[in-house]
Amino acid sequence: MHHFSYSSEILNELAFQRGNYDAKACWEDNGGPEFFSAGSGGGYWGAVQELYTNDQLSFCYRDASGDEKHVVGSPRRNFDASYGNGYDWPDDILTAGSTIDLGAQSEPKYGGTRPGKFRDELMANHMHEWSHNWEAFHFIVFSEFGPKRFSHPGGGAENGAVTHGPSIPFEHYVREYIIHDEDYDGTEKLWSLKKFDERDILNDDFSGVDYLTEFRNGNQDVEQVWAAYLIKRYGLEKLYSEYYRRTASSGDYRVAFHQTYGKPLDQLLQDAASWAATVDTHEDFRLLFDSAEEFKANLNQSFNVSLLQARNASTPNNRYQTVYTYVGEGELVGVGETWLPVAFDTADSVRFSENVVAEVTRSATGQLQINGHDAYFFAGDTSVFHAGGLAADDDWSGFTRRGERTHDLWFPVFIYDHDGDGLPDDYDPDYQAIYFTEDGRYKLDVWPDDPDFTGPGQESKTAFFDTDGDGVDDRLDAFALNPDESLDTDGDGIGNNSDEDDDGDGVADILDFDALDPLESVDTDGDGIGNYADTDDDGDGVLDIDDPAPLDPLISDDDTYNVADFDGDGVINRYDADDDGDGVIDRLDVDPTNVL
Numbered sequence: 001m002h003h004f005s006y007s008s009e010i011l012n013e014l015a016f017q018r019g020n021y022d023a024k025a026c027w028e029d030n031g032g033p034e035f036f037s038a039g040s041g042g043g044y045w046g047a048v049q050e051l052y053t054n055d056q057l058s059f060c061y062r063d064a065s066g067d068e069k070h071v072v073g074s075p076r077r078n079f080d081a082s083y084g085n086g087y088d089w090p091d092d093i094l095t096a097g098s099t100i101d102l103g104a105q106s107e108p109k110y111g112g113t114r115p116g117k118f119r120d121e122l123m124a125n126h127m128h129e130w131s132h133n134w135e136a137f138h139f140i141v142f143s144e145f146g147p148k149r150f151s152h153p154g155g156g157a158e159n160g161a162v163t164h165g166p167s168i169p170f171e172h173y174v175r176e177y178i179i180h181d182e183d184y185d186g187t188e189k190l191w192s193l194k195k196f197d198e199r200d201i202l203n204d205d206f207s208g209v210d211y212l213t214e215f216r217n218g219n220q221d222v223e224q225v226w227a228a229y230l231i232k233r234y235g236l237e238k239l240y241s242e243y244y245r246r247t248a249s250s251g252d253y254r255v256a257f258h259q260t261y262g263k264p265l266d267q268l269l270q271d272a273a274s275w276a277a278t279v280d281t282h283e284d285f286r287l288l289f290d291s292a293e294e295f296k297a298n299l300n301q302s303f304n305v306s307l308l309q310a311r312n313a314s315t316p317n318n319r320y321q322t323v324y325t326y327v328g329e330g331e332l333v334g335v336g337e338t339w340l341p342v343a344f345d346t347a348d349s350v351r352f353s354e355n356v357v358a359e360v361t362r363s364a365t366g367q368l369q370i371n372g373h374d375a376y377f378f379a380g381d382t383s384v385f386h387a388g389g390l391a392a393d394d395d396w397s398g399f400t401r402r403g404e405r406t407h408d409l410w411f412p413v414f415i416y417d418h419d420g421d422g423l424p425d426d427y428d429p430d431y432q433a434i435y436f437t438e439d440g441r442y443k444l445d446v447w448p449d450d451p452d453f454t455g456p457g458q459e460s461k462t463a464f465f466d467t468d469g470d471g472v473d474d475r476l477d478a479f480a481l482n483p484d485e486s487l488d489t490d491g492d493g494i495g496n497n498s499d500e501d502d503d504g505d506g507v508a509d510i511l512d513f514d515a516l517d518p519l520e521s522v523d524t525d526g527d528g529i530g531n532y533a534d535t536d537d538d539g540d541g542v543l544d545i546d547d548p549a550p551l552d553p554l555i556s557d558d559d560t561y562n563v564a565d566f567d568g569d570g571v572i573n574r575y576d577a578d579d580d581g582d583g584v585i586d587r588l589d590v591d592p593t594n595v596l
Contacts, residue, residue: 019076021059026068044136046075077136094122103181105190115199116191120175127171135167137303138244161215162265163253165223166239169231172196173299177292197282201225212273216266229272232287234261236295241302242416248304249426255435255442259425262467262480264444266459305406305413307387308370308399309353314343315377320353320384325373327407328395339389339396340377344368353384358403371403380422387415388422418467434467489516524551 015023022045046057056072063069092098102119116124176193201224214222230239238260247256254265261268279285289295309320323342326332335341344350344362361369368375378389378396389396390406390413397407406413415424418431425431437443443463446453465474468483478495479485485495490504500508502515509515513523513530520530525539531551535543540553549555555564565572567582578585 016061019073020078021061021071021073022078024061024063026060026062044075044077044133045073077133093118103185103187115195117181120191123179124171124175127174128168131167131170134170135244138248161218161220161223161226162257162269164220165227166230166243168224169227170240173236173295177289177295193286193288194282197285202279202282202285206279209276210273211276212270215269215273225276226269226272228285229275230261230268232285233271233275235287236298237300237302240299245302245304245416246425250435252442254444258435258444258465258474259467262474262477264459264465264475267475301411302414303411305398305409306354306401307406308356308358308401308403309384310342310350310368310375311353312343312350312368314340316382320351321377321381322387322389323368323370323375323399324378324389324396325370325375325399325405326395327397327405328393330395335376338379338392340379341365342368342375342377352401354401356401356403358399370399371405373399373405375399378422383423385424385427386422387424388417390415391417391420391422419469434465490518525553 012023046052051057057075059071059073061069061071090098090100093100093102100118102122103117106116106118106121172193175191181187181189209222211222211225215226227239243256243260246259247253250256250259257263257265257268263271287298289298308323310323311318311320315321324339326339332339342350343366344360345366350360350368359371361372363369363374376396378386378392380386380388380392387398390398397405398413399405400409416426417423417428418425419428421428435443441447443465444459446458446460466472466477467474467480468477470477470483470486472480472486474480477486478488482495485497487496487502488494488499489496489502490499492499492504496502496516500510501512502509503512503518505512505518505521507521512521514520517530519532522531523529523534524531524537525534527534527539531537535545536547537544537550538547538553540547540556542556544550547556548558548561549564549566552564555561561573565576567576567578569576
């Protein structure tokens with residue numbers, strides 16, 4: 001970032017001429033920018049259905065005289081993403097002649113406590129707004145009304161911590177692992193994620209907050225804590241690929257959170273609040289990486305893609321099917337059985353489901369070619385909605401409707417398919433039935449026409465969700481996305497079926513009398529009552545409080561105790577300073593009769 005040789009007004013005018021009416025929005029008191037640009041944010045104008053009037057999208061801007069002008073415009077992504085002057089930055093900070101050195105340490109009055117250079121603070125705001133543009137690639141359209149209002153009634157602001165929070169960490173991770181001052185001008189990098197966390201988040205104000213209440217209220221002051229929990233617990237890909245993609249297909253962010261993480265939204269908020277109570281350090285708070293490469297691999301960023309489909313005379317029922325091509329290095333296997341060449345005998349023998357901008361040719365053997373690549377159907381695709389070939393073999397690629405191989409795109413292309421039937425979850429009735437009623441209502445919602453409806457915001461107590469199909473409701477399932485696990489007794493993150501010590505008492509399950517009770521691990525007398533609860537551990541008829549050797553049924557009084565030799569050292573207990581031979585003298589030993 002550097003000083004521009006032209007003014008903020010010129011940048012603002014350029015944005016306006018490009019169709020960004022918000023650059024001179026009516027809500028700007030002076031009819032123009034107070035700082036560099038309009039503070040319009042990022043995103044996609046026209047994505048919210050409620051902004052339309054009579055199917056038209058209205059804009060209001062102020063002309064040079066300050067008068068309001070109303071025009072009808074088209075939906076558009078805001079490529080002039082910007083932000084207002086929220087701090088005490090001079091209006092000319094980015095223009096030539098500014099007295100501010102953008103490479104100098106930012107002063108507290110110019111950005112609070114954030115520990116970077118001026119350009120760090122300025123760049124961060126732009127990057128954040130551009131991250132909303134990135135989100136807009138997923139959220140093509142959404143509604144502020146509809147089903148979600150019955151669970152979380154109110155406007156978008158009330159949902160701010162939930163919906164806006166995820167847009168912030170992405171920018172921070174890029175600044176930490178991708179962007180470095182050394183690459184720009186060879187200077188030392190002052191900003192770091194650790195400094196930011198310790199000064200802006202993990203400060204004296206972090207503890208003592210009722211995070212669950214603030215999450216539920218949509219308080220954006222705690223949105224970074226919410227987003228950090230999702231990333232720390234589940235990783236980057238879950239949030240920045242799966243959640244965004246499922247939001248686009250479900251049309252409801254609550255459902256998308258549930259589908260992505262296997263828990264209803266409020267349960268996730270509860271989990272996040274409980275987690276926040278355990279956080280003390282930057283390392284507790286953040287999912288950290290050793291390198292930029294590790295960060296990008298964990299991100300595994302992906303987008304929804306419209307796949308090319310075709311049909312010809314040999315396609316079953318003359319229907320459209322997804323088209324694939326081989327991208328592996330070895331010999332093709334399964335051709336004619338699993339992978340079916342798409343015949344292309346004449347120019348009229350193949351039809352495509354969408355307008356295709358690609359070169360369509362015929363090979364010497366009469367096979368369809370897309371941009372020179374041989375095209376195949378996948379035998380496992382049994383409907384127009386199937387795209388199982390993408391999940392079947394990494395050596396095969398789909399095509400975009402422009403004829404690009406998905407293998408060649410800059411991001412990975414894959415389908416979310418919960419049952420592996422080749423039918424993406426977006427189109428799978430079995431998957432949709434987990435979350436929705438037959439008439440399309442989210443099962444958690446109680447609607448006004450339901451018999452037990454009492455008011456907006458009510459959640460169903462009887463709805464059953466089982467994302468992983470293991471028979472355990474998501475709200476009771478510690479691993480709602482893993483059909484092989486549902487319990488985690490000791491809360492160590494390892495499901496009981498995989499954990500060798502379910503209750504975390506230090507005794508392996510195979511040796512533990514009660515593997516699910518950390519207070520019980522031994523039943524000395526075999527009476528079915530663990531020693532912790534048993535008042536007579538050795539079953540000799542003498543209560544433990546009266547028994548000098550409560551774990552030895554042959555010793556129940558002082559006389560037999562004194563003449564015994566527990567450790568076999570040749571010295572009877574009466575004269576032995578360490579009866580059990582554990583190295584701890586009896587007067588300091590909690591249990592002088594037991595070496596353990």
